[in-house]
Amino acid sequence: MKQKLLTLLICSVSLSAVAERKVEDVNAHKQYKQALAKSIKGSNIYEIEPSFDFETVLDISNQLNGAVQVSQNTLNQLPEAVTDEDFHIQPANKVALGKLLFFDKILSGNLNDSCATCHHPFAWSGDGLSLPIGEGGDGVGVTRTTGFMEAGVHERVPRNAPQIFNLGAKVFNVMFHDGRVVEDSTQPSGFISPAGNDLPLGLDNALAAQAMFPVTSETEMAGQSGENSVADATVAGDLAGENGVWAQLAARIQGISEYVVLFKDVYPDVNTASDITFVHIANALGAFEGDIWRADNSAFDKYLRGDTAAMSPNQIAGMNVFYGDGGCSQCHNGKFLTSNEFKSVGMPQIGPGKGDNLPGFRDGLDDFGRERETGDSADRFKFKVPSLRNALLTGPWGHAGAYNDLRTTIKHHLNPAQALANYDESQVIMPYRRDLSAVDFAVMNDTLSRNALLSNLDIANVSLTETQIDRLMDFMDAVTDRSSIDLRTDVPTSVPSGLPVFE
Ligand code: HEC
Numbered sequence: 448m449k450q451k452l453l454t455l456l457i458c459s460v461s462l463s464a465v466a467e468r469k470v471e472d473v474n475a476h477k478q479y480k481q482a483l484a485k486s487i488k489g490s491n492i493y494e495i496e497p498s499f500d501f502e503t504v505l506d507i508s509n510q511l512n513g514a515v516q517v518s519q520n521t522l523n524q525l526p527e528a529v530t531d532e533d534f535h536i537q538p539a540n541k542v543a544l545g546k547l548l549f550f551d552k553i554l555s556g557n558l559n560d561s562c563a564t565c566h567h568p569f570a571w572s573g574d575g576l577s578l579p580i581g582e583g584g585d586g587v588g589v590t591r592t593t594g595f596m597e598a599g600v601h602e603r604v605p606r607n608a609p610q611i612f613n614l615g616a617k618v619f620n621v622m623f624h625d626g627r628v629v630e631d632s633t634q635p636s637g638f639i640s641p642a643g644n645d646l647p648l649g650l651d652n653a654l655a656a657q658a659m660f661p662v663t664s665e666t667e668m669a670g671q672s673g674e675n676s677v678a679d680a681t682v683a684g685d686l687a688g689e690n691g692v693w694a695q696l697a698a699r700i701q702g703i704s705e706y707v708v709l710f711k712d713v714y715p716d717v718n719t720a721s722d723i724t725f726v727h728i729a730n731a732l733g734a735f736e737g738d739i740w741r742a743d744n745s746a747f748d749k750y751l752r753g754d755t756a757a758m759s760p761n762q763i764a765g766m767n768v769f770y771g772d773g774g775c776s777q778c779h780n781g782k783f784l785t786s787n788e789f790k791s792v793g794m795p796q797i798g799p800g801k802g803d804n805l806p807g808f809r810d811g812l813d814d815f816g817r818e819r820e821t822g823d824s825a826d827r828f829k830f831k832v833p834s835l836r837n838a839l840l841t842g843p844w845g846h847a848g849a850y851n852d853l854r855t856t857i858k859h860h861l862n863p864a865q866a867l868a869n870y871d872e873s874q875v876i877m878p879y880r881r882d883l884s885a886v887d888f889a890v891m892n893d894t895l896s897r898n899a900l901l902s903n904l905d906i907a908n909v910s911l912t913e914t915q916i917d918r919l920m921d922f923m924d925a926v927t928d929r930s931s932i933d934l935r936t937d938v939p940t941s942v943p944s945g946l947p948v949f950e
């Protein structure tokens with residue numbers, strides 16, 4: 448049954464003529480949602496609805512007539528087409544091992560969440576929430592709850608869970624909203640990271656290096672002091688020691704014979720269970736993420752590969768706005784529509800923050816972004832320019848997930864001051880709990896703090912017509928890979944620890 452629906456979905460996308468494509472896409476997505484609803488009925492497992500309305504973001508009427516010319520200005524800026532060369536290519540057995548680890552709660556201190564909890568195929572490699580609910584929570588996606596009493600979450604995760612699409616591309620050598628993991632050949636480990644010299648050698652790339660860290664976060668995966676020995680090591684700052692976080696988690700994996708067989712198969716330097724280290728685990732996780740969530744077959748990609756009919760007239764018009772009047776390509780440029788730089792565009796700051804304080808504040812509810820890494824106040828409120836590939840699917844948007852509507856997110860850029868003044872709190876998607884919710888909008892409700900967000904902008908106001916914004920939405924559609932719409936087959940049915948994959 449599932450298989451049938453899936454085939455149907457694929458056919459309806461690939462057979463569609465250019466002019467009708469959008470109508471077809473909307474139908475395909477409707478079918479997907481229906482299939483999803485069916486597959487979850489009765490099981491009470493996944494009740495994931497996209498947190499945004501897919502149908503209304505696609506402008507299916509009003510297709511511009513005739514050929515729209517790609518402007519010379521756009522042509523001057525268009526990147527080369529994406530190729531295999533752009534990616535770290537990984538062996539299939541390593542990808543397969545990484546998949547199991549990615550969904551295995553064995554890597555969390557209290558055995559209650561996995562990487563997939565916040566980066567789920569059903570939520571397009573994110574979690575559908577403004578701010579994630581980490582270890583202690585219950586469920587997946589937008590229906591995830593804050594958990595039960597003492598075992599429940601202690602705070603919200605302070606930043607939005609970013610999408611993982613295309614991160615296997617070599618250009619993505621900077622990880623996290625503030626870039627705290629970055630490839631750097633002058634470091635012994637090859638990376639600058641929060642672990643400093645404790646970061647072990649042998650990590651494949653930035654994506655693998657990133658995978659060392661979620662397990663060391665109390666809120667994300669480790670748990671609270673006193674709850675388990677991984678959490679205790681985390682709180683003591685012992686990551687790399689004999690009984691540190693990484694050794695303890697590697698020991699768990701060493702104790703599962705099914706994993707040992709797989710690790711021996713993937714890594715020539717693993718001969719016995721005790722040879723398995725967290726570096727092997729992280730490299731497999733990185734291999735999986737980079738391979739499975741490759742999304743480089745959008746209409747835009749086809750266009751760049753020479754199929755000039757792949758993009759609709761509206762999408763071409765949108766591309767012209769993106770590279771022209773919209774000024775978007777100042778920051779969202781290159782093959783993946785990101786310059787990989789850090790910029791301040793004044794997006795709303797919500798949630799518990801990263802402990803940063805403007806002069807006169809002590810509540811720690813701010814997030815200074817890149818300044819936290821460089822110590823330079825000129826970097827205050829700068830965040831990594833995100834890739835816009837698949838952006839249609841990856842809401843809520845912004846470093847704190849404050850926007851739950853792509854159009855509003857785009858409009859924010861046009862006039863950040865106006866956007867902050869009119870910010871609508873009701874759009875956030877995260878479970879209410881009195882103590883957590885009490886601080887969610889403290890920064891936004893304080894004039895001084897809100898104005899501070901606007902004090903260091905890298906973006907000037909831009910004036911676009913509503914029609915131009917419609918076209919930008921069409922371009923966002925053009926950079927979204929249709930094969931990323933239904934990712935259900937990316938979920939394994941079971942994992943070697945025997946822990947539940949489905950909550
Ligand atoms: C509780 C939710 C949660 C869990 C569990 C979690 N993540 Fe994340 N992930 C996040 C958040 C939030 C960020 C952004 C944090 C920041 O920038 O400070 C992030 C960032 C990332 C990034 C960086 C993406 C980018 O573009 O910079 C990658 C890759 C990633 N996570 C992979 C993983 C892997 C692998 C695991 C499991 C080992 C994992 N995550 C577990 C929430 C989570």
Ligand code: HEC
Nearest residue numbers: 773774775777778790794830832833844845846857905906
């Ligand atoms: C000055 C650089 C800059 C320009 C110009 C710019 N952006 Fe952005 N954009 C950013 C940064 C930085 C973020 C992330 C901000 C944050 O997380 O707080 C972002 C976020 C976004 C997001 C949310 C992505 C996500 O995954 O959360 C979208 C969508 C977006 N920009 C679209 C556009 C469009 C469309 C334009 C042109 C109208 C544009 N941007 C112009 C820097 C820029």
